[in-house]
Amino acid sequence: MVKYSTEKPILVAVDCIVFGYDGEDVKLLLIKRAIKPLKDQWSLMGGFIGHNEDLDDAAQRILLQLTGLKNVYLEQLHTFGKPDRDPVERTISVTYFSLIDINKYSKQINDIYHAEWFKLSETPTLIFDHGMMVKTAMEKIRYQAALHPILFELLPKKFTIPQLQNLYEQVYDMPIDNRNFIRKITASGLLIKQEEKDKSSSKRGAFYFKLDKHKHKAQFKSFLNFVGKRTPG
Amino acid sequence: MVKYSTEKPILVAVDCIVFGYDGEDVKLLLIKRAIKPLKDQWSLMGGFIGHNEDLDDAAQRILLQLTGLKNVYLEQLHTFGKPDRDPVERTISVTYFSLIDINKYSKQINDIYHAEWFKLSETPTLIFDHGMMVKTAMEKIRYQAALHPILFELLPKKFTIPQLQNLYEQVYDMPIDNRNFIRKITASGLLIKQEEKDKSSSKRGAFYFKLDKHKHKAQFKSFLNFVGKRTPG
DNA sequence: ACAAAAGTGTTGGCTGTACACCCATGC
DNA sequence: GCATGGGTGTACAGCCAACACTTTTGT
Numbered sequence: 001m002v003k004y005s006t007e008k009p010i011l012v013a014v015d016c017i018v019f020g021y022d023g024e025d026v027k028l029l030l031i032k033r034a035i036k037p038l039k040d041q042w043s044l045m046g047g048f049i050g051h052n053e054d055l056d057d058a059a060q061r062i063l064l065q066l067t068g069l070k071n072v073y074l075e076q077l078h079t080f081g082k083p084d085r086d087p088v089e090r091t092i093s094v095t096y097f098s099l100i101d102i103n104k105y106s107k108q109i110n111d112i113y114h115a116e117w118f119k120l121s122e123t124p125t126l127i128f129d130h131g132m133m134v135k136t137a138m139e140k141i142r143y144q145a146a147l148h149p150i151l152f153e154l155l156p157k158k159f160t161i162p163q164l165q166n167l168y169e170q171v172y173d174m175p176i177d178n179r180n181f182i183r184k185i186t187a188s189g190l191l192i193k194q195e196e197k198d199k200s201s202s203k204r205g206a207f208y209f210k211l212d213k214h215k216h217k218a219q220f221k222s223f224l225n226f227v228g229k230r231t232p233g
Numbered sequence: 234m235v236k237y238s239t240e241k242p243i244l245v246a247v248d249c250i251v252f253g254y255d256g257e258d259v260k261l262l263l264i265k266r267a268i269k270p271l272k273d274q275w276s277l278m279g280g281f282i283g284h285n286e287d288l289d290d291a292a293q294r295i296l297l298q299l300t301g302l303k304n305v306y307l308e309q310l311h312t313f314g315k316p317d318r319d320p321v322e323r324t325i326s327v328t329y330f331s332l333i334d335i336n337k338y339s340k341q342i343n344d345i346y347h348a349e350w351f352k353l354s355e356t357p358t359l360i361f362d363h364g365m366m367v368k369t370a371m372e373k374i375r376y377q378a379a380l381h382p383i384l385f386e387l388l389p390k391k392f393t394i395p396q397l398q399n400l401y402e403q404v405y406d407m408p409i410d411n412r413n414f415i416r417k418i419t420a421s422g423l424l425i426k427q428e429e430k431d432k433s434s435s436k437r438g439a440f441y442f443k444l445d446k447h448k449h450k451a452q453f454k455s456f457l458n459f460v461g462k463r464t465p466g
Numbered sequence: 467a468c469a470a471a472a473g474t475g476t477t478g479g480c481t482g483t484a485c486a487c488c489c490a491t492g493c
Numbered sequence: 494g495c496a497t498g499g500g501t502g503t504a505c506a507g508c509c510a511a512c513a514c515t516t517t518t519g520t
Contacts, residue, residue, distance in 0.1 A: 004281065008284045010244075011243075049243065051316075052323075053316065054314060055314035076312065081287060082287050089237055094312045094325075160499095179499095180482075180484080183501085202491085203492045203497065203498070204490040204492095204498060205490080206499060395472075411471090412511090413511080415472085435517090435519095436472095437470085437473085440473095
């Protein structure tokens with residue numbers, strides 16, 4: 001069989017940036033690196049791709065191993081490839097980001113891997129260029145969420161509009177007028193009102209909603225406008 | 234020194250999807266593959282990354298070798314990594330897309346590499362998954378151009394508004410009302426009117442404009458709205 | 467004079483924003 | 494009854510699509 005070349009090999013890794021929401025805070029999932037160098041430093045979840053493994057599959061596998069979650073929202077972000085980004089060997093990293101509901105996430109597996117959730121504002125220093133990866137992911141999510149209903153991926157099946165608003169406010173780090181938000185979000189037709197109310201955060205209680213998955217899928221590619229026109233940040 | 238593993242190596246390639254505009258048509262630059270297998274089939278411009286080469290640098294290098302152009306608009310698109318995408322060896326491909334003014338492009342180098350411009354509608358079948366790469370690039374450009382002034386990268390220093398409109402119409406494959414287009418684009422403040430007119434395509438002639446590069450850079454990240462709200466396609 | 471492309475004006479509807487106000491309920 | 498968060502109503506401004514019209518000039 002033909003071969004292309006005999007250059008020194010370059011390793012291919014996949015790193016996953018996992019964002020979660022617990023109804024209160026947007027958080028980032030990190031683990032302590034298991035191998036030298038920089039052992040026990042905080043790191044994204046990563047691993048090398050198998051020789052017969054698709055990139056997307058590798059990302060799913062790594063996420064499954066770490067969170068026990070299948071079929072989560074997972075999207076390729078960017079490929080990082082500076083020659084010196086990993087001091088051990090030349091490694092390029094294909095990054096993926098994921099959005100999950102923290103409460104769905106299984107605690108046991110968390111413990112096995114010593115993974116921890118960090119509030120975005122309290123993210124520790126990460127190894128290599130992982131800090132840059134997180135920054136890039138955050139920018140992409142802001143970009144996408146301004147146009148598409150991706151943030152629903154972070155929510156449980158039932159959620160309230162104030163919860164949703166809080167999520168948007170955290171992602172964009174700015175206050176949103178609740179009255180306009182409610183109207184905009186209900187006008188989108190994406191939500192199905194439930195009978196039940198959540199009384200945990202107010203006396204009056206806020207109605208639970210479910211996502212209309214059909215409409216969500218249909219509208220996913222259309223351009224919506226969930227936040228203001230200002231540049232995020 | 235520590236080493237990570239001894240898995241069979243995976244090759245890392247860079248492929249460039251180069252779009253051009255000659256004032257009439259949006260075109261795609263392709264070459265005939267120089268090596269076996271599939272020798273002489275149409276292909277994107279690609280190559281393997283050097284062992285000490287950054288991904289972005291590799292893309293610039295490949296583009297320079299093929300077009301003689303430096304400092305062109307070049308943006309990482311997506312990384313393709315299906316195990317069987319290249320039948321010879323396991324190769325992942327980091328793709329970049331580029332937008333250039335065809336008239337700036339030096340013909341000689343073109344001839345050396347046997348590169349040819351194809352109208353988008355007349356693109357031949359490409360090797361491997363290159364067809365999918367082109368499709369992905371086109372989608373991304375439509376997405377981006379709806380919000381950011383990236384299509385100016387395809388134009389020469391001086392251009393007319395009808396030329397610009399024609400470009401948008403081709404990218405989105407739909408007619409645009411010229412009267413609204415003119416107002417929208419002039420209102421953006423991105424254009425500087427020149428004295429001179431282009432008389433080649435009408436009796437009255439159309440004023441030339443130059444891009445206000447400062448404003449272009451400043452507004453690049455802000456969300457604009459150059460096309461309608463419909464989903465492109 | 468006329469055709470053909472470039473460019474200006476005008477309108478009405480939709481959408482986003484700001485902000486005043488009412489509602490439900492636990493204390 | 495009052496504080497607190499949830500939710501509705503209203504009013505204004507800006508933007509955009511649609512379409513009528515004028516301007517320029519080669520033939």
